[in-house]
Amino acid sequence: MSSAPSPLDRWYETAGVRGGVRRIFHAETEQGRVFFPHSLVAHLDHPEVKALAPERIREISVRHLYQFLHSTTHLETRVVNGAAEPVANGNTGMHFPSALRMDAFKVYCDEGYHALYSLDLADQIAAVTGIEVPDVDYGGFVTALQDSGRRLLPEDPLLAGQLQAVVFETLITAVLNEVPQDPTVVSTVRDLMRDHAKDEGRHHRFFSAFFLELWARLDRPRRILAARALPAMIRAALDWDVEPVRVSLRLAGLDEDRIEAVITDCYGKDAGISRIQTVSRSTLRLCAQVDAFDLPGAADAFASYGLRAPEDTDD
Template structure:
């Protein structure tokens, strides 16, 4: 793999006949042209939570906290329901800190250091380093806001492992693309970075949500729009450099990788439900009733629309049986 130490045992991505030895443009195009002035880490303001100004507002949109609609949760006192919403915000923010630093930045660093097995010009590698900087800052301000809210509301951040999903993602990558650890990691980053903008855009325009949360997610979404453009372009470069046999394997793996990236980490949700007063059996029943079924499939399809479009534009869905395979996973 280009740039790898000689002792590395990780396989390089095979180059196909369409690979370009001297690419001349970054996959992100001009998306990062104003990064030094426009990126949140360069000029963004720190978001402060002001509880005295936020009375009557919610900490997270109720429709994005599915368990609030369950009859066992609706029977709880309003104060407990409010705590559930705050803790769901904590999960949203702190899961992002793990995603950005442990998943996305691992891939961004590979690309920036020219160790991803994909030929990119210096401009593309510089853009990957800009993404690396962005993601570290997103992690910083996510934890910062969660801490501010915990102090102001008196609702502590539970001692959950908000990054447990990282290990599950690694297992999924090994299962779907055995023998291709680097490729699996890169694909997970690409999938996440083309999914996350849709998730972030659901919050900023909701006037019922507290201002600091709306502004933080708006800032995050603005940066992620640039990342989306970069990784969409990067996927096209990557796809062009894969051998025919590896393209078939990737096409078969992508739907499963998408669903793994969209899977809800129910561990912290169970903890939150128990803290709200439900016993173990009731908490398990809520999770079982809410997180699955047709509603979850519809939401996955909606959030994955841009990712599926990226695959279609690159030619993934032109592989024999690919469209049917995506449809089988609810992504058709």
């Protein structure tokens, strides 16, 4: 990574934080559009939810956007910047070249900006629509991701943090690229997601290359532990946090029994596994590139989370 061109070489000219514009939500121009692609909101297709009044369904869609935006602020600042900072400041216990360290600082700047404009758009939409942002913990993704690291790499928290950032940054681009393509979504949301995806495309390439540098610096015992931890981290990053969904459904008027039925049907153990396999394809290929699947216990660990080696997936 130190000798090859970096995806962040033109950061001063291309980064959103350097030259991007603030996206402003104008309700009057967005009539008839949704706030998040309905195909990506599993519970909107549930019979209990479809039976609700249209205005309640619209509120659920808006709250799903709030969850996505607020979760982004947590993940960018606590997971990605939590990993970028020790790399940037040379506190990883490993030697990385100065160019890579400066790139880590560029990522750090980007992610703070992504968190800011995600929170900004959520606040704008709440003010214009009158649909409040529920007072819930949107950091469930982070808790799940960090718990997987503490459980599987208890003696190596720094490595756990680096792997969590690699996982998230090689997954997020696939998700962000879906929303701008949907013409049914309000344009401000699509524009913001497109802005975010441009930066994250560069971050994807940076963290993919960083992972190879990191892996090369691990001895075999640490590689084995890392390979066994990666599938749990992938699932933690992709399994939807259901507590904000539960609160949203309660605000929409569903009773507890119906809420639990929706949660179980839409977010149960095997729900959405094919989508998870598809979204995680780039991350799985990166694992295969370093032969992670061939290490003792790794293939079984991936299989236990419903994840398959990339040679077993469809292109």
